Amino acid sequence: MAIQIPQVNLEDDLQSQIESVSANGAPVKIVGGNSKAFYGHAVDALDIDVSGHSGIVDYDPAELVITLRAGCKLKDVESLLAENSQMLGFEPPHFGDEATIGGTVASGLTGPRRAFSGAIRDFILGVRLLNGRGEIVNFGGRVIKNVAGFDVSRLMVGALGTLGVLLEVSIRVIPKFEAETTLLFEHADGQAHIDWINQQGRLPYPISASVWYQGQTKIRLSGSQQGLESACQDLGGDNKMECDEVWSELKEQSHAFFGQAKTIARVSVPSVESDFLTTESQLIEWGGAQRWVETPKDRLDSLRQQMQYHRGTVCAYRGYDSDAEIFQRPTDSIMTLHRNLKSSFDPAGIFNPGRLYRGL
Amino acid sequence: MTTSMRQSLADLFREFLEFESVVDQPTSLAAYECDGLSAYRQTPLLVVLPRTIEQVQKVICICAERNIPIVSRGAGTSLSGGALPHADGIVLSLAKMNQVLNIDVNAQSITVEPGIRNLAVSEAVKHLGLYYAPDPSSQIACSIGGNVAENAGGVHCLKYGLTLHNVLGVKLVTAKGELLVIDQQSLQSQGYDLLALVIGSEGMLGIVVEVTLKLLPIPQCARVILAVFDDVEKAGNSVASIISGGIIPAGVEMMDNPAIRAAEAFANAGYPVDAAAILICELDGTEAEVESQINKVDSILKNSGATETRLAKDDAERLLFWSGRKAAFPAVGRLSPDYYCIDGTIPRKALGAVLTEINRLSGEYGLPIANVFHAGDGNLHPLILYDANNEGELERTEELGSKILQLCIHHGGTITGEHGVGVEKLGEMCVQFSDIERHQFHAIRSAFDPANIMNPGKAIPTLARCAEFNAMHVHNGELPHPELDRF
Numbered sequence: 001m002a003i004q005i006p007q008v009n010l011e012d013d014l015q016s017q018i019e020s021v022s023a024n025g026a027p028v029k030i031v032g033g034n035s036k037a038f039y040g041h042a043v044d045a046l047d048i049d050v051s052g053h054s055g056i057v058d059y060d061p062a063e064l065v066i067t068l069r070a071g072c073k074l075k076d077v078e079s080l081l082a083e084n085s086q087m088l089g090f091e092p093p094h095f096g097d098e099a100t101i102g103g104t105v106a107s108g109l110t111g112p113r114r115a116f117s118g119a120i121r122d123f124i125l126g127v128r129l130l131n132g133r134g135e136i137v138n139f140g141g142r143v144i145k146n147v148a149g150f151d152v153s154r155l156m157v158g159a160l161g162t163l164g165v166l167l168e169v170s171i172r173v174i175p176k177f178e179a180e181t182t183l184l185f186e187h188a189d190g191q192a193h194i195d196w197i198n199q200q201g202r203l204p205y206p207i208s209a210s211v212w213y214q215g216q217t218k219i220r221l222s223g224s225q226q227g228l229e230s231a232c233q234d235l236g237g238d239n240k241m242e243c244d245e246v247w248s249e250l251k252e253q254s255h256a257f258f259g260q261a262k263t264i265a266r267v268s269v270p271s272v273e274s275d276f277l278t279t280e281s282q283l284i285e286w287g288g289a290q291r292w293v294e295t296p297k298d299r300l301d302s303l304r305q306q307m308q309y310h311r312g313t314v315c316a317y318r319g320y321d322s323d324a325e326i327f328q329r330p331t332d333s334i335m336t337l338h339r340n341l342k343s344s345f346d347p348a349g350i351f352n353p354g355r356l357y358r359g360l
Numbered sequence: 361m362t363t364s365m366r367q368s369l370a371d372l373f374r375e376f377l378e379f380e381s382v383v384d385q386p387t388s389l390a391a392y393e394c395d396g397l398s399a400y401r402q403t404p405l406l407v408v409l410p411r412t413i414e415q416v417q418k419v420i421c422i423c424a425e426r427n428i429p430i431v432s433r434g435a436g437t438s439l440s441g442g443a444l445p446h447a448d449g450i451v452l453s454l455a456k457m458n459q460v461l462n463i464d465v466n467a468q469s470i471t472v473e474p475g476i477r478n479l480a481v482s483e484a485v486k487h488l489g490l491y492y493a494p495d496p497s498s499q500i501a502c503s504i505g506g507n508v509a510e511n512a513g514g515v516h517c518l519k520y521g522l523t524l525h526n527v528l529g530v531k532l533v534t535a536k537g538e539l540l541v542i543d544q545q546s547l548q549s550q551g552y553d554l555l556a557l558v559i560g561s562e563g564m565l566g567i568v569v570e571v572t573l574k575l576l577p578i579p580q581c582a583r584v585i586l587a588v589f590d591d592v593e594k595a596g597n598s599v600a601s602i603i604s605g606g607i608i609p610a611g612v613e614m615m616d617n618p619a620i621r622a623a624e625a626f627a628n629a630g631y632p633v634d635a636a637a638i639l640i641c642e643l644d645g646t647e648a649e650v651e652s653q654i655n656k657v658d659s660i661l662k663n664s665g666a667t668e669t670r671l672a673k674d675d676a677e678r679l680l681f682w683s684g685r686k687a688a689f690p691a692v693g694r695l696s697p698d699y700y701c702i703d704g705t706i707p708r709k710a711l712g713a714v715l716t717e718i719n720r721l722s723g724e725y726g727l728p729i730a731n732v733f734h735a736g737d738g739n740l741h742p743l744i745l746y747d748a749n750n751e752g753e754l755e756r757t758e759e760l761g762s763k764i765l766q767l768c769i770h771h772g773g774t775i776t777g778e779h780g781v782g783v784e785k786l787g788e789m790c791v792q793f794s795d796i797e798r799h800q801f802h803a804i805r806s807a808f809d810p811a812n813i814m815n816p817g818k819a820i821p822t823l824a825r826c827a828e829f830n831a832m833h834v835h836n837g838e839l840p841h842p843e844l845d846r847f
Contacts, residue, residue: 062603063707151559
């Protein structure tokens with residue numbers, strides 16, 4: 001059955017709400033499906049609900065581009081694309097049926113495919129947004145190649161709603177793969193996995209996801225039937241698994257690791273960094289670049305200090321007290337740029353204050 | 361700016377730069393007065409060619425203290441005047457910073473100085489079975505720093521992305537002379553995506569002094585099909601059918617009849633000179649992947665109305681098919697004393713309508729146009745043939761070009777797909793963006809460079825400039841395309 005996405009345009013309403021709060025400088029908390037509320041610091045402010053602002057603005061499958069109102073439900077969007085044998089290339093997590101496309105862009109979270117086909121920032125083409133003055137502005141566009149003006153669209157990805165209210169987004173989509181398969185390998189420790197997976201990356205195999213947990217490496221291959229068969233033969237066809245839910249469990253974080261661990265930190269480092277987290281319970285994704293560890297709050301600081309040697313960041317992802325600093329603070333100079341950019345979009349600082357970094 | 365000022369500034373720079381790394385003689389300065397858009401020329405106050413990051417920082421600090429504009433320059437191949445000097449400013453050439461700093465085979469990355477040529481990157485890692493994917497036509501000459509400044513594309517970006525998708529990190533010297541490390545090698549970016557903002561910022565947010573690029577394994581196999589069409593629109597639609605069929609070709613290029621004729625006369629690639637359009641479609645990947653896709657593409661092309669398809673039988677023939685397309689610009693250049701290259705992007709479905717209107721405009725202006733088209737990603741390059749020696753012909757050509765760009769906006773596209781705004785498309789920026797949106801661009805720029813010394817006057821027009829442009833283009837009291845939703 002063809003998927004129905006509600007067509008409701010609340011733009012005027014949202015604009016007048018922002019105009020009125022912008023006049024008195026009162027902060028607002030932008031809410032979509034509320035499925036990623038845990039991500040970032042809590043914001044104590046009046047809700048601006050974008051979830052009702054829904055509908056397809058433009059979608060012609062042959063153009064490989066879809067333009068949507070921000071309140072569209074992610075599950076509906078994915079179903080619509082699937083009907084046309086297409087998909088979102090960045091495999092975003094939902095964390096609930098109510099997840100919206102606006103929240104997906106604002107959170108910037110991506111799934112298992114990240115290291116192999118890209119992040120949201122690699123697919124977003126344009127945005128329509130309400131700035132802190134209540135003005136509606138458009139940046140980017142609906143075409144793949146576009147270098148007119150600064151790249152404001154990508155600035156919205158992962159900004160956690162601190163720069164404006166997303167009204168519409170244009171996203172490049174990709175064709176669904178003809179076939180996918182999962183292979184299983186044994187690697188006693190994280191280091192063996194990291195060495196092996198980085199080596200595979202240099203070979204032209206269609207790897208689209210990887211994970212290591214408790215001595216097992218799993219990789220997913222995506223491509224044509226013929227291409228997969230030949231890659232499986234090269235890599236070791238005996239390791240082929242009939243069917244595995246691991247990729248959707250990783251995407252939605254329903255995997256056993258996420259269920260058992262109480263306080264989870266996300267350590268993001270270049271994929272080739274050595275396995276330096278040997279004392280923690282660990283799950284490694286993204287070819288080695290994303291390492292989830294169960295670690296107590298009092299170890300966060302020392303982990304963050306280690307990052308100067310490992311060229312990465314530590315996010316206090318889930319389960320920590322509300323006073324924990326969720327994202328690792330950047331250098332003072334980079335922070336100054338953040339402040340300047342924030343005030344260029346939102347001079348009165350009304351959008352999601354403190355959600356990304358305290359004081360921003 | 362007086363000669364004495366030039367002299368005292370040159371002396372100041374020579375305190376830490378080699379004598380010949382400061383260019384202050386008028387005859388030598390002439391070499392820097394334009395980039396690839398030679399219709400615009402300006403002699404700079406001075407040119408400096410630092411060799412190290414510290415030297416770049418010192419140059420910027422000296423300029424910042426004196427409020428002297430800085431125009432950075434790589435290989436000077438910009439087609440939009442991005443490196444056009446400022447009369448009262450210096451040109452900061454990165455030409456001497458052209459070394460490979462590090463190759464990390466495991467991470468599949470290379471760290472380079474900005475002055476290195478695009479093609480030299482792939483050459484440096486070829487022995488490792490790796491390459492750098494973005495391949496702008498000027499790749500033999502253009503620099504990586506310039507590619508970053510313009511977010512350069514190329515014929516393979518449908519599958520492999522633009523510069524933006526292939527840069528992992530940069531080091532940037534700000535307008536205050538501060539060195540920032542902006543790195544996304546950890547894949548999970550945190551905070552604002554400053555890397556995306558810097559890429560394509562046309563030298564207005566700082567000077568990129570080091571770049572880490574993503575490398576890819578050289579595909580095992582690449583095959584090319586050439587398809588012949590008696591109708592341009594059929595050719596355009598066939599691309600949509602290939603993509604709808606779930607295939608992303610490595611490259612899909614289209615040429616119309618005038619471009620085919622010019623290219624064939626120049627390169628003898630065996631193109632059918634009577635065809636309305638040809639399509640060159642390349643597939644790459646593992647042998648098995650390519651084998652399974654090539655037959656599919658062939659039947660899609662035939663079903664889309666191709667009158668003939670030719671599959672290159674070997675690598676030599678593959679390169680022959682490409683040779684005509686790659687020589688299209690110089691080939692068109694032989695037909696006429698001058699040509700002007702336009703760079704708009706449109707949704708692919710608008711191709712038929714846009715080409716029809718371009719042909720009509722060509723007739724109206726009496727200026728022939730040949731079209732080459734990155735058909736996969738909608739990036740259109742109409743080449744207008746003209747003779748600058750004929751009084752007023754350059755101005756008419758520019759006016760025709762501007763109309764074509766506004767046509768692209770009208771069809772939901774953009775005024776520049778890969779060449780940048782520079783000085784060339786400032787007017788059209790006033791059509792594509794509202795006052796509020798342009799104000800936002802200026803505010804972003806001020807967040808990095810409050811004194812406005814980095815490449816001032818480029819890429820983002822001032823309100824006054826737009827008022828002037830719109831005044832010239834108002835018809836019966838209406839702005840061009842008032843009905844436009846400019847998304």
